[in-house]
Amino acid sequence: MNHRYCATLLAVLLLSSVHAARCAVPAATPATTAEATAPANRWAIAIHGGAGESEWEHMDLATAAAYHDSLARALSAGSAVLKRNGKALDAVEAAVEVLEDDPLFNAGRGSAFAADGKNEMDAALMDGATLAAGSVADVQFTRHPVALARAVMDHTAYVMMVGPGADAFSLAQGLEQQPPSFFFNEMRWQEFAAIMRASGRPVPARPPGVPPPATPAGTASHAANIFMHRFGTVGAVARDNEGHLAAATSTGGMQGKLPGRVGDSPLIGAGTYASNHSCAVSGTGVGEYFIRLTLARQVCSLVEQGQTPQQAADHMIHSELPALKGGEGGVIVLAPTGDPVWSSNTLGMFRAREVAGSAPEIHVK
Numbered sequence: 001m002n003h004r005y006c007a008t009l010l011a012v013l014l015l016s017s018v019h020a021a022r023c024a025v026p027a028a029t030p031a032t033t034a035e036a037t038a039p040a041n042r043w044a045i046a047i048h049g050g051a052g053e054s055e056w057e058h059m060d061l062a063t064a065a066a067y068h069d070s071l072a073r074a075l076s077a078g079s080a081v082l083k084r085n086g087k088a089l090d091a092v093e094a095a096v097e098v099l100e101d102d103p104l105f106n107a108g109r110g111s112a113f114a115a116d117g118k119n120e121m122d123a124a125l126m127d128g129a130t131l132a133a134g135s136v137a138d139v140q141f142t143r144h145p146v147a148l149a150r151a152v153m154d155h156t157a158y159v160m161m162v163g164p165g166a167d168a169f170s171l172a173q174g175l176e177q178q179p180p181s182f183f184f185n186e187m188r189w190q191e192f193a194a195i196m197r198a199s200g201r202p203v204p205a206r207p208p209g210v211p212p213p214a215t216p217a218g219t220a221s222h223a224a225n226i227f228m229h230r231f232g233t234v235g236a237v238a239r240d241n242e243g244h245l246a247a248a249t250s251t252g253g254m255q256g257k258l259p260g261r262v263g264d265s266p267l268i269g270a271g272t273y274a275s276n277h278s279c280a281v282s283g284t285g286v287g288e289y290f291i292r293l294t295l296a297r298q299v300c301s302l303v304e305q306g307q308t309p310q311q312a313a314d315h316m317i318h319s320e321l322p323a324l325k326g327g328e329g330g331v332i333v334l335a336p337t338g339d340p341v342w343s344s345n346t347l348g349m350f351r352a353r354e355v356a357g358s359a360p361e362i363h364v365k
């Protein structure tokens, strides 16, 4: 363990305990009506902001603090819904929208770029109570792709819409539209440019409306190398006071992907799944492996067969996923009873959880 890594870890631990102390619910605080009537399977929520390797090796204290604050904001947006007796489905959507708005994460604003320099965003959500689901892939203009997935679920007879048809549906639904420059993030572009150069492919022109880079290309590409092995997808799983489960995932996908490539995040059963009979799952990692393993559904199948959520998650992430060479990533999992759990086979995974009556728990590593 090197010195820098120890310093980061220490700072993160300190930050986590400060935040936990700030957010802790004193024992004497009177319960709200919702909390007072909560069944044994009380409300709970977990979120993730991606997993990976290099970013965690090189993360400085300021970056760790920024991630910590973002996760805290997203967790609190989701738990606020559950505290007022709202639905798990609304909680996961609220949490994911906060992460989509944050350029630190590879979803919504801050999304990765396809090889043609465009953002093609994927998102899904699923209602564990009804098995209703909605998803979108390769959308380019919707500020909150997860809200578009919700609109597909609520306002069509379909589960999934893709590309220009999904963009047109988004407009027709009155969802907020934004130009490519809104989603653009310089760090993410430099990471993308480095990946394109490393794979011998041309770096396309910057998106329309985006100014030239402030730093010389050589410096930026060097900086980008430290971020080349990470997955910044975001997701959430929640259980409401009625005991219903939900899951949501949103991503810009893999940097430098061929236009038209779709990952696991919007595929029900691969990167996203929820059923009240087993569990809710949101994943992050190399999507192609999650798709081939139908990983999210497999975690829930193992729970149905009697494994604990932790056992099921660990089996898929530490045995099945790496058994396919290159299978890397992590999941957050929540069952009808018990606390949210997580598992990852990478150096780090941004994640956080909160359960009714307990302080939030936030992990930047």
Ligand code: ASP
Binding pocket: 050, 106, 230, 231, 232, 233, 251, 252, 253, 254, 262, 263, 264, 265, 271, 283, 284, 285, 286, 287, 288
């Ligand atoms: N799973 C996502 C995908 O393959 C990437 C990620 O998790 O960051 O599109």
